[in-house]
Amino acid sequence: MRKLIIILLLSASATLTNAQSNNIEIGIIDTINSKILNEKRSIWIYKPENFDVQKKYPVIYLLDGDWHFVSVVGMIQQLSYINGNTICPEMIIVGIPIKDRFRDLTPSCDSSISKISGGYNEFISFINEELITYINSAYPTAPYKILIGHSLGGLTVINTLMKFPNMFNSYIAIDPSMWWDNQISLNEAKNTLASDKFENKRLFFAIAHNMNKGMDTTSVRKDNTRNTLAIRSNLELSDMLKANSNNELNFQTKYYLNESHGSIPLIATYDALHYIFDFYNFPMDKSDYADTTMALVYRMKYHYNNVSNIMGYKINPSESIINTLGYNALYMNNNKLAEYFFKLNVENYPTSNNAFDSMGDFFYAVGNYEQAIIMYKKALSIYDNIETRKK
Numbered sequence: 001m002r003k004l005i006i007i008l009l010l011s012a013s014a015t016l017t018n019a020q021s022n023n024i025e026i027g028i029i030d031t032i033n034s035k036i037l038n039e040k041r042s043i044w045i046y047k048p049e050n051f052d053v054q055k056k057y058p059v060i061y062l063l064d065g066d067w068h069f070v071s072v073v074g075m076i077q078q079l080s081y082i083n084g085n086t087i088c089p090e091m092i093i094v095g096i097p098i099k100d101r102f103r104d105l106t107p108s109c110d111s112s113i114s115k116i117s118g119g120y121n122e123f124i125s126f127i128n129e130e131l132i133t134y135i136n137s138a139y140p141t142a143p144y145k146i147l148i149g150h151s152l153g154g155l156t157v158i159n160t161l162m163k164f165p166n167m168f169n170s171y172i173a174i175d176p177s178m179w180w181d182n183q184i185s186l187n188e189a190k191n192t193l194a195s196d197k198f199e200n201k202r203l204f205f206a207i208a209h210n211m212n213k214g215m216d217t218t219s220v221r222k223d224n225t226r227n228t229l230a231i232r233s234n235l236e237l238s239d240m241l242k243a244n245s246n247n248e249l250n251f252q253t254k255y256y257l258n259e260s261h262g263s264i265p266l267i268a269t270y271d272a273l274h275y276i277f278d279f280y281n282f283p284m285d286k287s288d289y290a291d292t293t294m295a296l297v298y299r300m301k302y303h304y305n306n307v308s309n310i311m312g313y314k315i316n317p318s319e320s321i322i323n324t325l326g327y328n329a330l331y332m333n334n335n336k337l338a339e340y341f342f343k344l345n346v347e348n349y350p351t352s353n354n355a356f357d358s359m360g361d362f363f364y365a366v367g368n369y370e371q372a373i374i375m376y377k378k379a380l381s382i383y384d385n386i387e388t389r390k391k
Contacts, residue, residue, distance in 0.1 A: 065095020
């Protein structure tokens with residue numbers, strides 16, 4: 001197991017000779033011995049910054065992981081930041097470098113391009129039976145999983161959604177190579193989208209501006225040259241998705257006029273995460289902090305029950321936000337509301353010394369010193385904090 005690092009140069013002067021080098025770790029590189037593929041496969045793994053083995057984390061499986069790992073890690077760090085406007089949950093990211101993209105990511109053999117193409121079935125079996133099993137055994141994973149792929153990786157995403165829809169909860173296909181082998185996957189998708197059900201599955205489908213100068217999405221459909229086959233295939237898939245709304249697939253397609261096939265992955269992944277987790281954020285403003293009723297409590301309960309139902313496991317509101325709401329209510333002398341929030345954190349985060357320390361502060365503020373001491377001692381049993389000991 002190797003550390004995946006970025007080198008940060010901290011220089012006291014403009015010359016490199018005086019620079020001091022420090023490492024910023026963004027993940028690790030691990031290895032799996034695959035019996036299915038009969039080879040060793042490296043995987044790049046990112047864990048959330050405040051990783052807690054007591055929590056469970058959704059997992060992103062990222063194809064071409066060595067290309068896109070850094071950008072996706074940065075997005076997840078920003079969008080999952082707990083500040084009252086959290087777009088998505090903290091997640092584990094599993095980057096999957098691809099040894100031979102034509103071999104691993106294509107569903108059929110097109111010998112005119114690659115004689116070893118068509119290994120999709122073995123590759124997806126490796127992911128399902130070996131990689132996911134390994135990640136679930138090594139990390140505290142939640143049941144929610146996302147598959148992200150670009151180009152031939154996007155083709156793999158679409159093929160997996162069509163053939164094994166229950167393998168993942170959400171799918172992000174970025175400018176997929178639906179042109180492959182005379183559109184074999186596109187033709188299969190036409191029948192599958194019309195006949196199968198995709199209940200509780202989400203797909204974000206991004207299309208890049210891959211056409212000749214002067215063309216638009218209307219005129220390019222009339223073209224029949226090889227040069228426009230890629231975008232015509234993707235526009236055709238977009239039409240299929242829209243024409244089969246009864247299959248219960250929750251999807252969004254987006255055409256990026258200003259992005260090429262190479263530039264589209266970053267912005268498409270960003271948009272995809274907003275779409276896939278459009279239910280996740282719990283918006284709050286100043287009026288919520290000033291409200292002395294229980295309205296916020298009821299709204300919060302409903303919201304997180306809904307989020308938990310969609311994600312398939314219990315999701316609690318952020319400890320830090322609830323802690324802030326508790327002290328805010330205490331400051332406004334709303335003891336009933338303050339007690340609710342502090343107790344909620346104790347219930348949701350029973351291994352947090354801060355939750356019990358704050359509960360102690362509440363009891364102290366209302367004059368129940370006996371219970372305050374009990375809470376402070378509980379906090380100290382979890383972590384011997386000097387400030388708690390002073391209390």
